[in-house]
Amino acid sequence: MIGLEINQVDFSYFDGLVLEDINLSVKAGEMVGLLGPNGSGKTTLIKLTSGILKPARGEIRLDGNRITDLSRRFIASNVAVVPQQFHIPFAFTVSEVVTLGRTPFFKALAAESEDDRQVVDNSLELVGIDELAERRFDELSGGERQKVILAMALAQQPKLLLLDEPTVHLDIAPQMEMLELVRGLNIERGITVVAAMHDLNLAALYFDRLILLKEGRVWADGTPKQVLTEAGISEVFAASVRVEVHPLTGTPHIVVMPRVNATKRQ
Amino acid sequence: MKRRNKILILSLLGVCLIAALFLASAFGAVSISMPDIFKMALNKIAIFDFPTTWTAAEETIIFQIRLPRVIGGALVGMALATAGVLFQGLLRNPMADPYIIGTSAGAALGATIAMFLPISLAFLGFGLVPIAAFLGAVGTVFLVYNLARVGGKTPIISMLLAGVVVSSLMASIMALLITISDRLHLSLHSVYSYLLGHISVTGWEQLAVIAPLVIGGVVFARFFAFHLNALALGEEGAAYVGVNVERDKIVILVLGSLLTAAAVSISGLIGFVGLVVPHAMRLSFGPDHRLLLPAAALGGGAFVIIADLIARTVMAPAEIPVGVITAIIGAPFFLYLLRRTRKEYAF
Numbered sequence: 217m218i219g220l221e222i223n224q225v226d227f228s229y230f231d232g233l234v235l236e237d238i239n240l241s242v243k244a245g246e247m248v249g250l251l252g253p254n255g256s257g258k259t260t261l262i263k264l265t266s267g268i269l270k271p272a273r274g275e276i277r278l279d280g281n282r283i284t285d286l287s288r289r290f291i292a293s294n295v296a297v298v299p300q301q302f303h304i305p306f307a308f309t310v311s312e313v314v315t316l317g318r319t320p321f322f323k324a325l326a327a328e329s330e331d332d333r334q335v336v337d338n339s340l341e342l343v344g345i346d347e348l349a350e351r352r353f354d355e356l357s358g359g360e361r362q363k364v365i366l367a368m369a370l371a372q373q374p375k376l377l378l379l380d381e382p383t384v385h386l387d388i389a390p391q392m393e394m395l396e397l398v399r400g401l402n403i404e405r406g407i408t409v410v411a412a413m414h415d416l417n418l419a420a421l422y423f424d425r426l427i428l429l430k431e432g433r434v435w436a437d438g439t440p441k442q443v444l445t446e447a448g449i450s451e452v453f454a455a456s457v458r459v460e461v462h463p464l465t466g467t468p469h470i471v472v473m474p475r476v477n478a479t480k481r482q
Numbered sequence: 483m484k485r486r487n488k489i490l491i492l493s494l495l496g497v498c499l500i501a502a503l504f505l506a507s508a509f510g511a512v513s514i515s516m517p518d519i520f521k522m523a524l525n526k527i528a529i530f531d532f533p534t535t536w537t538a539a540e541e542t543i544i545f546q547i548r549l550p551r552v553i554g555g556a557l558v559g560m561a562l563a564t565a566g567v568l569f570q571g572l573l574r575n576p577m578a579d580p581y582i583i584g585t586s587a588g589a590a591l592g593a594t595i596a597m598f599l600p601i602s603l604a605f606l607g608f609g610l611v612p613i614a615a616f617l618g619a620v621g622t623v624f625l626v627y628n629l630a631r632v633g634g635k636t637p638i639i640s641m642l643l644a645g646v647v648v649s650s651l652m653a654s655i656m657a658l659l660i661t662i663s664d665r666l667h668l669s670l671h672s673v674y675s676y677l678l679g680h681i682s683v684t685g686w687e688q689l690a691v692i693a694p695l696v697i698g699g700v701v702f703a704r705f706f707a708f709h710l711n712a713l714a715l716g717e718e719g720a721a722y723v724g725v726n727v728e729r730d731k732i733v734i735l736v737l738g739s740l741l742t743a744a745a746v747s748i749s750g751l752i753g754f755v756g757l758v759v760p761h762a763m764r765l766s767f768g769p770d771h772r773l774l775l776p777a778a779a780l781g782g783g784a785f786v787i788i789a790d791l792i793a794r795t796v797m798a799p800a801e802i803p804v805g806v807i808t809a810i811i812g813a814p815f816f817l818y819l820l821r822r823t824r825k826e827y828a829f
Contacts, residue, residue, distance in 0.1 A: 268721045292724030299722075304714050305574045306769035312711075319712045320724030324705045327485060327772075372723065 219244045220265065220376060220408065225274035227260055234260050235432045238274070244375075247402045247409040249419040251443070252429030253453050258412035261429070262380045265410065266297045278376070292320040296369035298379045301361065304353055310364050311349040314339055317371025339370040343397060359390025366397060377401070379411035383418070391415070395422045420444055420467045428452055444468040488773050495780035499556065502787040506552045507544060509795050514540050546685070554683035554748050555790040555804075556783035557696045559755055561745040563782025564700050566756025567775055568738040571710035572731060573627075575641055576761070576819065580742040581753035583645035584622045587652035589739075589746035590676050592618020594656050612691075616743035622648060623739050653677070676750035679805020681790050683748055695744045699737055700779045706734060707771035714769070752786070752805045754812020759785055761819065 220242040227235040235257045242248050250258045263269040264276060267283045276283045278294065296317070304313065317339070318332045328336075340346040343363045348356065353364060362382060369377060379398065383391040399422050402409045413419040419426055420440040428436040428443050430452045436443045449457050455472060462469040508516050514536065521532040522544055562580060569578035569585075580586045596614035629644040656677065683689060709730050712720040717727045745752070759782040760774065767773050786804070789811070793804040 263718075266722060268718060288721060288726045289724040292722065297722040299718070302715055302719055305576060306714050306764065308711075308714060308769055312768075312770060316712050316715060316723055319708055322708045324708070368723075 219279055220410070221277040221280075222261075222265070223274050223277070225264065225271040225276060227257075227264060227269065227271050233432055235264070235271075238432075238434060240427065240434065240437070242408060242410060244408055245402070245406050247399065247422070247424050248411070249423035249426045250410065250412040250429060251416060251419055251426055252435075256429040256452075257432045258429060259380050262297070262378050262410070262412050266295055266378055267291045289320045292372060294374060295376045295378065296372040296374035298362070298365050298369050298377070298382045300381050300384050301358070302365055308353050309349070310345065310351050310353055310356070310367075311336060311340065313353050313364055314367045314371050317368040320372065335373065336371050339367040342370060342401070343367040357390075359386050359393070362386060362390070362394055363397070366394070370401070374407060376408045376410070379409070381412050381414050384414055391418060398422070416444060416449070416470050420469065421462070421465060440467050444470060491767055491773065492776055492780065495777055495784070499780050499784045499787075502784040502791075503552055503556065506555070506787045506791040507548045509791060510543070510548060511799065512540065512543055514544060519544060550683045550686055550689055551681055551790070552787055553689055554692070555681050555786045557689070557692050558681060558745040558749045558752065559759070559782035559784070559786030560700055560779040561696045561741040561782075562752065562755040563759040563778040563785070564703050564775060565738040565741040565745075566760045566782075567771065567778045568703055568706075568710070568734050568741075569623075569756070570760060571713055571771060572734045572738075573641060574714060574716065577642060577757070577816075579754065579757035580619075580738065580745075581751065581756065582649075582816075583641060584626050584648040584652065585619045585739055585742045586746055586751050586753070587649040587656075588622025588625075589615040589619035589743045590751050591652040591656055592616070592621075592743075593747060594659050594676060598659060612743060612747040615747045616740060618652075619739035619743040619746070620736060622652065623735050627735070676746075678803035679750045679752035679808070680801075680803050681749045681786075688748065692744050692748055696741065699741045699744070700775070703737060703741075704772075704775050706730065706737075707775055710734075710771040710775075711769075750805065752808055754808045754816065755782055755786060757819075758808075758812045758815050761815070 220240075222238050222240040225235060225238040226233060238261065250261060252258050260269065264271055265283075267276075267286065267288070270284060278286070278291070283291065314336050315328060315332070318328060318335065321332065322328065337346070340349055343366050345360065345363050345367060348360060348364070353361065356364065362385075366382075377398070382398075383394050386394065395418060398409055398411070401407045411423075413423075423440065425438065426436075426440050426443040427434060428448065435452055436448055444459060446457060446459050449455065449459070449470065456475075458471045458473055460469045460471055461467075504516055504519055507519050508514055518536045518540070521530070522536065522541055524530040525532055526545070565580045565585070566578070569580065569583060570576055572578075573583075592614035593611045595618075596610040626641070626644045626648050629648070630641040632640055709720065709725045712723050712725045713727075713730070715723065717731075720730075721727050760778045763774055763777045763781055767777055786808070789807040790804045793802045793807045796802065
């Protein structure tokens, strides 16, 4: 279990601030969704938290340690990242790709240990893709590939799992499968999860806490019910919506409202 | 892949390399029987004491002319194939090869410029040439890499374009130097054989410098096998699994350039070895760098020995530049790869 503190963080690429004065604290074991329109800074915040970008101001702490003081190897053995998609140019098999998750634990010339192999097998099993182990990664469907990447992240035995819109290129069924897997890992293994999400309804279903970003600032932070309000969404996303109640779970369910004359046939 | 299979594959490739060594030593202007070569070699390292069934001239040919050249060829092949694997893994680009991305041309230009400098810093049979070759190789690889980089990525198409343009520029400068060389009384032949590839080993002292560089480089590369595997995920992906990408990138580019420069300093521009050999190994044994690196080194050594054997025997007594042989084998293979993956090159 690992806690995360983001204190007064600013970040900018070449032109203008992308994130401004971000203050967040995520407790160990939480499952947090980052929401916001494109360009609101979700991906950047994930990259800052994984340590591959450095904040211009402020600091990010993992269990009290400043992330800029930690080595890549140490971070990777505690924090794993699942991006939108990976393209792998060589013909690696699924089990070889999942084994890449053991990289922070390898010694330079030694072969992987029995332990490493065990962790890889367990990760394949947890994600439910053990029967794909010997298939070639580049021949799989998008949904299968994302599961392989999730298994690779699990092979790092992370305490904090970061996901950057992990379902954006998937159909609806693999989207739900992916999020249910992540939710299961969060509940059963206590892995802290922070995920950038583009689908508000899926976010409302699977996350305990949502953070809404607007133009690089935290605009709302709370339970799905507190964050996903009609006023909030129309303000942040500039879209007209109505918030209903999900018939099964009681969580907010967002219905988009078209302008009436746009749906009328002439 | 099982550990036992890996050991088996590497042993077989090792046997191929040694067989190529003996085969290439046996053929030439004077044919010497294989058993005699075996006996000479065993006598030489004082394990056995066979009765001499060969002439002193034959022994001189083997030890002073053929073996240095054949071993030189093996080292060139090992260096170029390993450099190919390193560049391909780092740049995630199956077309990266020291010849195609301009490293070899940079090394050759560096070496040519050094030949023109009036300074002669002789050191263990080497002058300024290999040092200048190394600087040329490193300079070119960083130039091409930065030219090809677009928005944090190094697309295959821009890498090939930048490599071709920079290579042509280097070759033109070399041609210019050749043109003015007779006024400076420089050996036109040495520059010419640089351009077409010709293994020129003058003696054991030269190998004594090249061999530790190449073998050291090949062994050192093996330490980066895990990181090269992780780099298949891209720079960000590799960082996510704990690789210090910025540091590794510099080490791997410098190491690849050093290996290329070591090869170029005794052979000039030999193309396609760094492309054909790693690909053949990847197709046969998979992309895991822990096996790929040593397999490519052994296979590359055997490949250049055989190419050089063909080069000096097929039209004997005339010698074809070895770069011509590797290009005749390698260019169709390159075109095949380009066609097979052409979707990626669409604009």
